[in-house]
Amino acid sequence: MPILDNILLKKAQGKKSLAVLIDPDKHQQTDLRFITSCNQLNIDYFFIGGSFVHKVDLEKTIRFVKQHTDIPLIIFPGDADHIDSSADAFLLLSMISGRNPELLIGKHVQAAQALKESRLEVIPTGYMLIDGGKLTNVSYISQTTPIPSGNTEIAVSTALAGEMLGLKLMYMDAGSGANSTVPPMMVKRVSSAIKLPLIIGGGIRTPDSMQELFSAGADIIVVGNALEENPEMLWEIAMAREI
Numbered sequence: 001m002p003i004l005d006n007i008l009l010k011k012a013q014g015k016k017s018l019a020v021l022i023d024p025d026k027h028q029q030t031d032l033r034f035i036t037s038c039n040q041l042n043i044d045y046f047f048i049g050g051s052f053v054h055k056v057d058l059e060k061t062i063r064f065v066k067q068h069t070d071i072p073l074i075i076f077p078g079d080a081d082h083i084d085s086s087a088d089a090f091l092l093l094s095m096i097s098g099r100n101p102e103l104l105i106g107k108h109v110q111a112a113q114a115l116k117e118s119r120l121e122v123i124p125t126g127y128m129l130i131d132g133g134k135l136t137n138v139s140y141i142s143q144t145t146p147i148p149s150g151n152t153e154i155a156v157s158t159a160l161a162g163e164m165l166g167l168k169l170m171y172m173d174a175g176s177g178a179n180s181t182v183p184p185m186m187v188k189r190v191s192s193a194i195k196l197p198l199i200i201g202g203g204i205r206t207p208d209s210m211q212e213l214f215s216a217g218a219d220i221i222v223v224g225n226a227l228e229e230n231p232e233m234l235w236e237i238a239m240a241r242e243i
Contacts, residue, residue, distance in 0.1 A: 021224030098144025126162030132178025174202030191217025207240030
């Protein structure tokens with residue numbers, strides 16, 4: 001089953017999913033023990049990518065992880081050349097929260113031919129950066145201003161516009177290492193306004209915060225930075241998903 005169809009089916013069934021973000025720069029997450037733990041805990045997806053990742057490191061990481069898991073590998077690209085057919089899918093991110101034309105269409109034009117020639121399932125995804133209380137790598141690299149965490153109306157209108165443009169997923173991100181998560185009330189309002197599956201990432205450090213975001217309407221929670229700091233927390237978060 002195509003990955004997007006799988007995500008849509010889970011949403012229709014009311015099933016919540018957990019994705020682990022693997023940054024090829026973070027060696028502890030390419031440890032075989034960590035991958036084995038993800039297999040044992042039935043993690044739903046691996047997102048692979050990062051703001052400062054070199055293509056060679058991305059390719060090595062994807063091949064390593066692919067050798068040791070059947071969990072779908074989805075590229076979360078940091079640049080136009082982050083394309084590798086060894087993965088299963090590619091999030092074609094449009095940063096609809098910003099006004100940088102390179103991230104609305106420029107990078108997509110650069111990547112289009114290579115993506116068409118690849119075997120990757122390409123999933124058009126609206127990417128919304130939300131203020132998480134600190135300047136994050138993604139905000140700095142993208143040269144965009146996050147949506148203020150208190151301005152729910154802008155977030156709702158932005159998500160609606162992305163849905164009307166034909167995007168297939170909506171990804172709200174406070175950024176890696178953010179001080180706080182996307183506000184649950186904002187998640188609730190956006191989730192109620194759109195029909196698309198909603199992905200939430202950034203600043204999620206505890207099972208309680210994950211459960212709160214799921215309850216607010218998130219369909220997929222992405223955890224990365226917290227596991228870089230404490231890989232053992234994977235078990236707590238995975239167990240809490242089932243509660």
